[in-house]
Amino acid sequence: MKEEIDEELRFHLEMQTAQNIAAGMTPEEAHRRARRSFGNVQTVREECRSARGASLGETTIQDIRFGLRMLWKNPGFAIVAVLTLALGIGANTAIFSLVNAVMLRPPPFPEHRRLVFLSEKSRHMDDMSISYPNLLDWQKQNQVFEGIAGFRGQTFHITGKERPERVEGYSVSATFFSVLRVTPLHGRVFGPDEDKPGAPLVVVLSEGLWQRRFGSDLSILNKPILLDGESFTVVGIMPRSFQFPRTVEFWTPLGLNYAQEAWKARANHPGIYGLARLKAGTSLEQANAEMQTIASRLAQEYPDTNTGTGVTLMSLRERMVRQARPALILLLGSVLFVLLIACANLANLLLARSAARQKEFAIRVAVGAARSRIVRQLLSESLVLALLGGLFGLVAAAWGIRILNQIIPAEVREAILINLDAKVLVFTFWIAILSGVAFGLIPALQASRPNLSNSLKEGGPGAGEGRTRHRLRHTLVVSEISLALVLLIGACLLIRSFGRTQAISPGIDTENVVAMSFSLPKYRYPEPQQKQNFFNELLQRTSRLPGVKGASLTTTTLGGWQMGYHVAGQPQPPRGQGDLCDYNAVSPDHFKVMGISLLRGRVFSDADNEHAQRVAIIDEKLANKFWRNSDPLGHKIEIGGDTNESAIIVGVVGHVKNYGVDQASREEIYLPAGQHVQPSMHLVIKTTTPMAELAGTMRGVVQAIDPDMPVTALRTMDSILGENIAPRRITMLLLTVFSGLAVTLAVVGIYGIMAYSISQRTREIGVRMALGARAQDVLKLMLKQGSRLIIIGIGVGSIAGFGLTQFMGRLLFEVKATDPITYLSMPLLLAAVALLACYLPARRAAKVDPIVALRHE
Amino acid sequence: MATTKAELLQGTLDLLILKTLNAGAMHGYAIAQRIQQRSDDVLVVEEGSLYPALYRMEAKGWIFAEWGKSDNNRRAKYYTLTRTGRKQLEEETAVWERIHRAITLVLQTA
Numbered sequence: 001m002k003e004e005i006d007e008e009l010r011f012h013l014e015m016q017t018a019q020n021i022a023a024g025m026t027p028e029e030a031h032r033r034a035r036r037s038f039g040n041v042q043t044v045r046e047e048c049r050s051a052r053g054a055s056l057g058e059t060t061i062q063d064i065r066f067g068l069r070m071l072w073k074n075p076g077f078a079i080v081a082v083l084t085l086a087l088g089i090g091a092n093t094a095i096f097s098l099v100n101a102v103m104l105r106p107p108p109f110p111e112h113r114r115l116v117f118l119s120e121k122s123r124h125m126d127d128m129s130i131s132y133p134n135l136l137d138w139q140k141q142n143q144v145f146e147g148i149a150g151f152r153g154q155t156f157h158i159t160g161k162e163r164p165e166r167v168e169g170y171s172v173s174a175t176f177f178s179v180l181r182v183t184p185l186h187g188r189v190f191g192p193d194e195d196k197p198g199a200p201l202v203v204v205l206s207e208g209l210w211q212r213r214f215g216s217d218l219s220i221l222n223k224p225i226l227l228d229g230e231s232f233t234v235v236g237i238m239p240r241s242f243q244f245p246r247t248v249e250f251w252t253p254l255g256l257n258y259a260q261e262a263w264k265a266r267a268n269h270p271g272i273y274g275l276a277r278l279k280a281g282t283s284l285e286q287a288n289a290e291m292q293t294i295a296s297r298l299a300q301e302y303p304d305t306n307t308g309t310g311v312t313l314m315s316l317r318e319r320m321v322r323q324a325r326p327a328l329i330l331l332l333g334s335v336l337f338v339l340l341i342a343c344a345n346l347a348n349l350l351l352a353r354s355a356a357r358q359k360e361f362a363i364r365v366a367v368g369a370a371r372s373r374i375v376r377q378l379l380s381e382s383l384v385l386a387l388l389g390g391l392f393g394l395v396a397a398a399w400g401i402r403i404l405n406q407i408i409p410a411e412v413r414e415a416i417l418i419n420l421d422a423k424v425l426v427f428t429f430w431i432a433i434l435s436g437v438a439f440g441l442i443p444a445l446q447a448s449r450p451n452l453s454n455s456l457k458e459g460g461p462g463a464g465e466g467r468t469r470h471r472l473r474h475t476l477v478v479s480e481i482s483l484a485l486v487l488l489i490g491a492c493l494l495i496r497s498f499g500r501t502q503a504i505s506p507g508i509d510t511e512n513v514v515a516m517s518f519s520l521p522k523y524r525y526p527e528p529q530q531k532q533n534f535f536n537e538l539l540q541r542t543s544r545l546p547g548v549k550g551a552s553l554t555t556t557t558l559g560g561w562q563m564g565y566h567v568a569g570q571p572q573p574p575r576g577q578g579d580l581c582d583y584n585a586v587s588p589d590h591f592k593v594m595g596i597s598l599l600r601g602r603v604f605s606d607a608d609n610e611h612a613q614r615v616a617i618i619d620e621k622l623a624n625k626f627w628r629n630s631d632p633l634g635h636k637i638e639i640g641g642d643t644n645e646s647a648i649i650v651g652v653v654g655h656v657k658n659y660g661v662d663q664a665s666r667e668e669i670y671l672p673a674g675q676h677v678q679p680s681m682h683l684v685i686k687t688t689t690p691m692a693e694l695a696g697t698m699r700g701v702v703q704a705i706d707p708d709m710p711v712t713a714l715r716t717m718d719s720i721l722g723e724n725i726a727p728r729r730i731t732m733l734l735l736t737v738f739s740g741l742a743v744t745l746a747v748v749g750i751y752g753i754m755a756y757s758i759s760q761r762t763r764e765i766g767v768r769m770a771l772g773a774r775a776q777d778v779l780k781l782m783l784k785q786g787s788r789l790i791i792i793g794i795g796v797g798s799i800a801g802f803g804l805t806q807f808m809g810r811l812l813f814e815v816k817a818t819d820p821i822t823y824l825s826m827p828l829l830l831a832a833v834a835l836l837a838c839y840l841p842a843r844r845a846a847k848v849d850p851i852v853a854l855r856h857e
Numbered sequence: 858m859a860t861t862k863a864e865l866l867q868g869t870l871d872l873l874i875l876k877t878l879n880a881g882a883m884h885g886y887a888i889a890q891r892i893q894q895r896s897d898d899v900l901v902v903e904e905g906s907l908y909p910a911l912y913r914m915e916a917k918g919w920i921f922a923e924w925g926k927s928d929n930n931r932r933a934k935y936y937t938l939t940r941t942g943r944k945q946l947e948e949e950t951a952v953w954e955r956i957h958r959a960i961t962l963v964l965q966t967a
Contacts, residue, residue: 005908008885008934012904015886039905047909
C-alpha cells in the first residue's frame with residue numbers, strides 16, 4: 001500500500017514539474033517548485049493512510065515489529081521483564097494443570113454427569129459402605145436409575161505356571177460396565193446370570209495384567225486361570241484407559257460372594273460402594289428423594305438392622321473432587337497473587353520507561369496522532385512482552401509439572417496425570433494476554449496523555465513526573481506489599497498448623513518400623529489351625545532374624561475395621577444406634593513393636609489362645625468413656641453385632657490416632673490374634689536392617705514356610721502414616737514457595753521504585769544539602785516516604801489477609817485463622833525486609849555530593 | 858495571475874471533487890487542475906489535502922479507484938464516481954445551496 005501512494009504522489013509531482021516547465025521554468029526550478037508546493041511527503045502519506053483507515057492487521061503487525069525492536073534495544077529490561085513474567089505465568093500454568101488434572105477433567109465416561117456415587121448413611125458416618133442385601137433391594141425397588149452397580153476392592157493370589165502374585169482388583173455387579181458404558185478391548189463382560197452365587201466363575205482382566213502375565217496372548221480368552229486356587233474363566237480384557245476408580249488388574253462378579261453367610265447378613269457392611277446412572281430426565285434431587293423413601297421402607301421392614309440408615313448420593317464428579325477442592329483453590333489463588341505482584345512490578349517498570357519516552361509521545365500527539373493509536377501501540381508492546389513471557393512460562397511450567405508429579409504420592413499419580421493438555425495451553429495464552437493488559441494498560445493510558453508543554457520544552461525534565469504518575473506507582477507498590485503479606489499470612493498459618501500436627505504424637509513410634517501384608521487363600525488354608533500355624537511360624541522366624549528388635553502380627557496397621565461393641569452392664573442402645581470402635585487382632589508383642597504405651601493391666605501373652613478365656617485390651621479413650629474414675633479391668637465387653645463375643649478387659653493402652661493426627665478417631669479395642677485368627681494379617685517388624693536387605697531376607701523366610709505364598713512389598717510405618725498428611729504437606733510446601741516468590745518480587749518492586757524516585761529527586765536532594773541538610777536528614781526523609789507506603793501496604797494486607805483466611809479454616813489444625821502470632825510476626829517480617837529495600841537506595845542518596853546533584857538533569 | 862489560496866473546509870473539498878468527477882474519470886492531478894481552472898484560479902487544492910480526501914472518500918465508497926495509463930503513457934490512479942457518490946453529490950449540493958442562500962440573506966441585511 002505504501003508503494004501505491006508513493007507512486008501516485010510521484011506521478012502528481014512529475015505532472016506538476018512538467019507543467020512548470022511548460023510555464024517557462026528551468027527543469028531544476030520546476031522540480032524544486034513542484035516539490036515545495038507538495039509539502040511533507042511523509043505527512044501526506046500518513047494522512048492518506050489514516051484517512052483510508054489502515055487495516056487493523058497492518059497496524060498490529062507494525063506495532064508488534066516495533067515492540068520487538070524496543071525489546072531488542074533494551075535487553076536488560078527485556079530479560080528482567082520476560083523472566084518475571086515467565087515465573088508468574090509458569091507457576092500459574094503449573095498449578096492450573098494440577099487443578100485441571102484433579103478437578104476439571106471429567107470422569108472419562110459418556111454422559112458422566114448422570115453418574116452418581118452411592119453409600120449408606122448411618123448415625124456415625126455419612127459415608128458407610130453398603131450391605132449386599134440392601135444393595136439388592138435398592139436395585140429392585142428404584143425407578144430413577146438405569147442401573148445401580150456395587151463395587152468392592154478385592155485381592156486374589158494368582159498362581160499357575162509363573163511366580164505366585166498378589167493382584168488387586170474389584171468385585172463388581174454385572175451392571176457395572178453398562179452403568180459406566182465401557183466396552184472391553186477383547187471378549188465380553190459378565191452378565192447378570194454370572195453375578196449370582198453358584199454361577200460359573202468368570203473374570204475380566206485388565207490390559208496391563210494381560211500384557212504382563214499372559215504376554216498379550218489372545219488365546220487366554222475363555223481359558224481358566226487360578227485365582228486363590230479356584231478356576232476362573234477369562235471372558236474379557238478391559239483396555240488400559242479404563243482406570244476407575246484406581247488402576248486395578250481384574251474384575252470379578254460381586255454376587256459370587258453372596259454365598260457367604262457374612263454377606264447375607266443385612267447388618268454387615270463389607271466395603272461395597274455403589275455407582276449408578278440416572279435415567280434421562282431425572283435429576284439428582286429426584287433420585288435422592290426416591291432413595292430416601294426406599295431406605296425408610298427398608299428400615300420399617302428390617303428394623304433390627306436398618307433403623308436410622310439412609311442413603312448418601314452425590315454426583316461422581318463431586319465425589320472425586322470434594323476432598324481436594326479447598327486446597328486447590330487456595331493454591332490457585334496464591335499463585336494468582338504472585339502473578340499480580342509480578343504485573344505490578346512490570347507496570348511500575350513500564351511507567352518509569354514511558355516517562356523517558358515522553359517527548360516522543362508529545363510530538364506524536366502534537367502532530368495529530370490519535371490518542372487511542374498510541375495506547376494501542378503501547379499495549380501491543382506490553383502484549384508482545386507478555387506473550388514472550390508466556391512462552392518461557394510454558395517451559396517453566398513443564399519443569400514445575402515434572403516436580404509436582406514427583407511429590408504426588410504414587411497411589412494417585414496415575415489417576416491424576418498432570419500434563420500440558422490443550423486446556424492448559426489455552427489457559428496459559430489467556431493468562432499471558434490478561435497479564436499484558438493488566439500491566440500494560442495503565443502505563444499506556446498514562447503515556448498517551450502527556451503534558452505537552454512540559455515535555456517539549458528544551459531542557460525541561462526529560463521525564464516529567466506528574467502527580468498522577470507518582471500516585472499510580474505508589475498505589476502499585478502498596479498493593480504489592482498487601483498481596484505479599486496476604487500470602488505470607490496464609491503460608492505462616494499453614495506452617496504453624498503443620499508444625500502442630502508434627503508435634504502431636506500419633507500414639508505410635510514409627511522409628512525403624514516396617515510392615516508387609518499377607519493374605520492366606522482359603523483353598524490352601526481352610527482350617528483356622530493352618531492359618532495359625534503359618535502366622536506363628538512366620539512370626540517366630542522373623543523374630544529370630546539378626547537386627548530384628550521385635551515382630552508382631554496385626555489385622556490392620558492403622559484403623560480401617562469397624563465393629564459394633566457393647567459394654568456389659570451398660571444400657572442396651574436402640575437398634576442401629578450402637579457404638580462403633582476400631583478393632584484389631586494382634587499378637588502379644590504388637591504394643592511393644594508399635595510403641596503403644598501400656599497404661600493399666602497387661603498385654604496379651606501366648607497363653608491367650610483359643611482354649612483360654614476370651615480377653616480384650618481397650619484404649620484409654622474407651623476407658624475414659626465408661627470408667628473415668630474407676631478401673632475397667634475385669635469388666636466384660638461384647639464385640640461385634642451378631643456374633644456377640646464377650647471378652648474380659650485385661651489391659652488399657654494409649655490411644656492411636658489412626659486417621660491422621662488432626663482427624664477424629666474412634667475408640668479402639670484389641671483382641672488377641674491367638675483367639676481371632678484372620679486370613680489376612682500384617683507383619684510388623686521393628687528392625688535396624690536396611691529395607692532392601694530385609695526384603696530379600698523376608699522373601700527367603702516366607703518361601704521357606706510356603707513356596708507358593710506371594711511376597712508383598714515392605715513399607716515403612718512412616719509412609720503409611722504419611723499417606724494421610726501428604727496432601728496437606730504438599731499444599732503447605734507450595735504455599736511457602738509462592739509466598740517466598742511473592743515477597744521477593746514485592747521487595748524488588750519496592751527497591752526499584754525507591755531507587756527510581758530517589759534518582760528523580762537527585763536535584764532536590766542536592767538543593768536540600770546545599771541549604772544545610774545533613775546526610776542523616778536526607779536519609780530520614782527518604783525513609784519516611786518509604787515507610788509510609790509500607791505501613792499502608794501492611795495495613796491493607798493485614799485486613800485483606802484477615803478476611804481471606806477465614807476460608808482456610810478447614811485446612812488448619814489447632815491454629816485459628818486469626819492466630820495472633822502470625823498476624824504479629826508476618827507484618828513485622830515483611831516490614832523489616834521492605835524497609836531494608838528502602839534503606840539501601842536512600843543511603844546512597846544521602847551520600848550524594850550536593851554539587852554533582854545540583855548539576856544533575 | 859495572482860492566485861489566492863483560500864482555505865477550504867473539508868466538506869466543501871469533497872463536494873468539489875465529487876462534482877469534478879461527475880464529468881468523468883480522472884487522476885488526482887487532473888482533478889486539482891480542473892478545480893483550479895474552473896474556479897478561475899481562486900481555488901488551489903493542496904496535494905496534502907487532495908490525496909487524503911481522495912482516500913477518505915474511497916474508503917466511504919463514494920469514488921472508485923483503479924490504475925490506468927495516462928496520456929503520456931505513465932501509470933496513474935484514476936478515480937470514478939460511484940452511484941453512492943452521485944447521491945452524495947446531490948445531497949451535498951443541496952446542503953451547500955441552502956447554506957449559501959442563508960449566508961447571502963444575512964449579508965444582505967444592512
